[in-house]
Amino acid sequence: MCGEAPRGEFAFDLPSQPLGAALEGYARISGREVLYDGRLAEGRRSSPVQGAYTAETALQILLAGSGLKADAKADGFFVLSRVPARSAAERGLRLSAADTHYYGVLQAGLRAELCGSHALPETGRIAARLWLSQTGAVLQARLLGSTGNSEWDQRAIAALRRLQIAGPPPGFAQPVTIVVLPRPSDGDDGCAAQRQSPTRAGR
Structure with missing residues (x-):
């Protein structure tokens, strides 16, 4: 059931779907208007x-990876526009220099x-999907499976939600899938081995 939650938040349960339908669902739940040229929604899908x-955070999640952004206006509504387009070279199959740098x-x-956060698992791996805002905050983090220990699951998801880095480059594919391997048997991870390996977005 969807409705208003405490602290100005709203309870959303919107699956990935054609963007126009997702925006209609978003407006019904949040009570906030989203204005846009209908052609912007054609052929695009929302993130779940x-x-x-909050209304603003939910809209950022919904638009993640769509190539669109939302600008809040003083009267309480949002206006959608395109994220600046990449060059032809950047749209190729190979990662752009900006994407490669951002993965680092x-x-x-x-x-x-x-x-x-002492959130590296002792056994089992962490596999998760992240949705990032334009400022680099984690809007949504979802484990793709359990580490096998509910305490480690909770530590991992809490740590992922606290992550704050620079914002992604224009057109960066989202969500981002990350995999973190367990600590080695000798316990000497040193937190220096590069075991976190972001991969291209998977839906």
């Missing part, structure tokens, strides 16, 4: 939004947060 979020930034941020 599940959980309690993301990996370093993950390592620092997981180490500092």
Whole structure:
């Protein structure tokens, strides 16, 4: 059931779907208007939004990876526009220099947060999907499976949600899938081995 949650948040349960339909569902739940040229929604799909979020955060999650962004206006509504397009070379199959650099930034941020939070699993791996805002905050983090220990699951998801890094480059594919391997048997991880390996987005 969808409705308003505490602290100005709303309970969303919107699956990935054609963008126009997702925006209609978003407006019904949040009561916020989203204005856009209908052609912007053609051929685009939304990212799923599940959980309690403010109206602004939920819209950022919904648009993640769509190539669109939302600008909040003083009267309380949002206006959609395109994220600046990449060059023809950047749209090729190979990662752009900006994407490659950002994956490195993301990996370093993950390592620092997981180490500092003592959230690296002793057994089992962490596999998760992250949705990032334009400022680099984690809007949504979802484990793709359990580490085998509910306590480690909770530590991992809490650490991932606290992650704060630089914002992604224009057109960066989302969500981002990350995999973190367990600590080695000798316990000497040093939190320096690069075991966090972001991969291209998977839906």
